[in-house]
Amino acid sequence: MNDDPSRRRLGRGLAALIGEMDRPAPQAEKAHVAADGKVPIEFVSPNPRNPRRHFGDADLTDLAQSIREHGVVQPVVVRPSPAQEGRFEIIAGERRWRAAQRAGLVEIPVIVREVNDRTALELAIIENVQRADLNPVEEAMGYQQLIDEHGYSQADLGQVIGKSRSHVANTLRLLKxxxxxxxxxxxxxxxxxxxxxxxxxxxxxxxxxxxxxxxxxxxxxxxxxxxxxxxxxxHKPNTAAQKDPDMLALEKLLCDATGMKVTISHKDRGGEVRVAYRTLEQLDDLCRRLKRE
CATH class of the missing domain: 1.10.10.2830 (Arc Repressor Mutant, subunit A)
Incomplete structure (x- = not known):
């Protein structure tokens, strides 16, 4: 980690912003930060540099149904659009915004934060990493963005994001x-x-x-x-079970049905089915599906 004091201040500033994102802005900050409120949903646009690129269709459908019943529980964090006056760009919550559109909402609750391009990118990456919303490739590309565009070292990233330097290095290796x-x-x-x-x-x-x-x-x-x-x-690893085509076809059927990696280990007297999920939202989605069935 370098000793640049501005970088150390940045880490603390980001931690403060992340902590504030899900709370209304205090009265004393209203000179710098807009108050919470609702805005027309068409006035909100996604951040084109958001590291998250993939949004599961089934996941969005279920969230849209929840929004129809309960509304948007957690506001979307936005900033004033740098390109269009009167419009907003998403910092965190694009999935909620997409689902709200599917649900037919005409307005969406927002928390407005006055931040520059650099901080908006940092917050988007950190928020997604902390929620485990990014797949490994998106996470790696987000780290690489910060390195390429803002001169972060791997140690800097680890400190600000709350991950070890080895985690950052291993994640970046995936881009090779x-x-x-x-x-x-x-x-x-x-x-x-x-x-x-x-x-x-x-x-x-x-x-x-x-x-x-x-x-x-x-x-x-x-x-x-x-x-x-x-x-x-x-080479044939001793413990690698050779699966017959029917078992592989069944695994693929379950993978397609759940959108998750499913493996079946079958023996003469039974076996087990393993479902690998990346986020708690995926696990919630699976639980909802099983309850419906």
């Missing part, structure tokens, strides 16, 4: 992977732990496919990735 593997990460088919083992592999795409199809653990994938490609093709 081929696009086909990054797509698997976005879809939740491959975990970040598995993906990191592929960064130095001779044939990362082929190995990624095998990891998914044969259900390798991270440790097995790591050992396999360190072998020459020719040896990888011959």
């Amino acid at each position: 992977l081929p696009e086909v593997i990054r797509d698997m990460l976005v879809e939740g088919v491959l975990s970040a732990g598995h993906a990191r083992t592929l960064v130095t592999a001779e044939d990362p795409a082929g190995l990624a496919k095998r990891i998914v199809e044969e259900g390798f653990s991270v440790r097995q994938a790591e050992a396999l990735a360190q072998m020459p490609a020719a040896q990888q093709r011959e």
